[in-house]
Amino acid sequence: MPKTSFRRTIVVCAPWAAGLAAATLTSVAQAHVGADGLAHQHGAFDSFTAGAAHPLTGLDHLAAMVSVGLWSALSLRPQSTPAASARQLLAAPLAFAATLLIGALMALNGLTLPGVEPMIAASLLALGLLVATRTALPTGVGAALVAGFALSHGLAHGQELGGHASAALTGMVLSTMALHSVGIGFGLALRQQRRRWLPRIAGVGVAALGLGLLSPAIAGVF
Numbered sequence: 001m002p003k004t005s006f007r008r009t010i011v012v013c014a015p016w017a018a019g020l021a022a023a024t025l026t027s028v029a030q031a032h033v034g035a036d037g038l039a040h041q042h043g044a045f046d047s048f049t050a051g052a053a054h055p056l057t058g059l060d061h062l063a064a065m066v067s068v069g070l071w072s073a074l075s076l077r078p079q080s081t082p083a084a085s086a087r088q089l090l091a092a093p094l095a096f097a098a099t100l101l102i103g104a105l106m107a108l109n110g111l112t113l114p115g116v117e118p119m120i121a122a123s124l125l126a127l128g129l130l131v132a133t134r135t136a137l138p139t140g141v142g143a144a145l146v147a148g149f150a151l152s153h154g155l156a157h158g159q160e161l162g163g164h165a166s167a168a169l170t171g172m173v174l175s176t177m178a179l180h181s182v183g184i185g186f187g188l189a190l191r192q193q194r195r196r197w198l199p200r201i202a203g204v205g206v207a208a209l210g211l212g213l214l215s216p217a218i219a220g221v222f
Contacts, residue, residue, distance in 0.1 A: 054172055
């Protein structure tokens with residue numbers, strides 16, 4: 001992507017990110033409360049930092065979130081306008097962050113789905129293969145696929161978060177978006193190089209991690 005187009009893309013991206021952050025803050029304000037109707041009694045700042053650190057504490061979550069941004073950048077198709085490039089670049093990361101929040105809110109309110117851990121492992125396998133092959137999907141299809149994966153990650157996070165729920169969720173979503181941004185940055189940098197084996201190695205590594213985590217579930221079937 002030319003430098004001028006990239007700068008314009010950033011200008012277009014900024015309102016999207018600000019809008020998601022505002023929506024996040026509004027949504028989490030109504031988040032989970034304890035059985036006595038009161039929010040868990042922990043400091044908001046401590047809860048925020050714990051939520052922000054949570055995606056960084058598990059290799060599976062960390063790899064998935066970076067991979068979403070990496071794949072979005074590597075699979076970016078040439079577009080006629082900066083706005084079109086921005087939509088394609090941000091569709092999957094924003095879909096992941098928004099659905100992650102939905103999944104966490106579901107878990108905080110006692111809603112669960114079966115097979116969360118196998119789905120997380122499957123998401124790593126799929127995302128790793130997408131990164132390794134740089135497969136370009138239609139924007140809506142890619143966003144829907146990533147959103148399906150994010151729901152499982154959100155459910156897993158929501159089951160483990162505590163304290164001041166709105167602060168913890170805000171930290172988690174902002175940390176997730178930061179990890180997506182790291183992936184996007186690496187992806188855009190790799191697009192400028194001819195060493196196509198670098199993203200392939202990264203993708204194969206993520207896929208192998210997912211396969212390793214998925215193998216106990218596969219073994220259980222047989």
